[in-house]
Amino acid sequence: MIDPSEFRRVMGHFASGVAVVTTWGTDGKAYGLTASAVCSVSLQPTLLLVCIERTADSHDHIRAAGAFAINVLDAIKGESLARRFAAGDEPDKFRGAALRQERSGAPVLSDALAWLDCEVRETWDGGDHTIFLGEVAAADARAGSPLLYYRGGYGRFIP
Ligand SMILES: Cc1cc2nc3c(=O)[nH]c(=O)nc-3n(C[C@H](O)[C@H](O)[C@H](O)COP(=O)(O)O)c2cc1C
Numbered sequence: 001m002i003d004p005s006e007f008r009r010v011m012g013h014f015a016s017g018v019a020v021v022t023t024w025g026t027d028g029k030a031y032g033l034t035a036s037a038v039c040s041v042s043l044q045p046t047l048l049l050v051c052i053e054r055t056a057d058s059h060d061h062i063r064a065a066g067a068f069a070i071n072v073l074d075a076i077k078g079e080s081l082a083r084r085f086a087a088g089d090e091p092d093k094f095r096g097a098a099l100r101q102e103r104s105g106a107p108v109l110s111d112a113l114a115w116l117d118c119e120v121r122e123t124w125d126g127g128d129h130t131i132f133l134g135e136v137a138a139a140d141a142r143a144g145s146p147l148l149y150y151r152g153g154y155g156r157f158i159p
Pocket residue numbers: 018032033034035036037038051052053055056057058082085086087088089129149
């Protein structure tokens with residue numbers, strides 16, 4: 001096994017998009033966290049996966065709700081949302097955010113560049129993360145530019 005910080009440094013060279021994964025808690029509150037470990041899995045059926053750290057506030061709520069939404073962030077409003085949803089000590093991550101519900105009921109951020117509404121089909125142990133396999137029940141995207149993450153910094157896509 002290599003050193004975890006070295007693993008993080010090297011994986012940081014794999015540029016990614018940035019999403020906020022959202023769900024409802026059993027307490028009726030919206031929960032969410034910034035995530036880049038999102039991957040398309042299957043077209044028939046439509047499946048994707050997301051890896052969530054076991055200690056994240058949202059982790060048990062996603063499991064209990066059996067549903068989550070992937071909110072892909074854009075380059076304009078996305079960086080401040082990404083920073084806020086990655087801050088463990090942020091008291092109200094959803095402040096000022098317009099939300100709506102799609103088929104599964106998971107909260108969708110109106111500012112998202114794209115969103116995918118998912119029902120949990122499987123979970124697997126992934127070390128200190130859980131791998132959630134979601135079946136995509138509804139999804140849409142709008143025109144715009146994505147927020148990117150590379151070597152610990154945010155950036156924009158320049159075609
Ligand atoms: C760009 C970026 C990508 C991240 N990707 C993930 C991820 O895929 N899975 C994960 O569990 N945490 C990821 N994190 C870390 C969480 O956003 C962070 O630990 C957050 O505070 C956890 O949520 P909590 O405050 O509800 O515990 C990422 C953070 C950043 C800044």
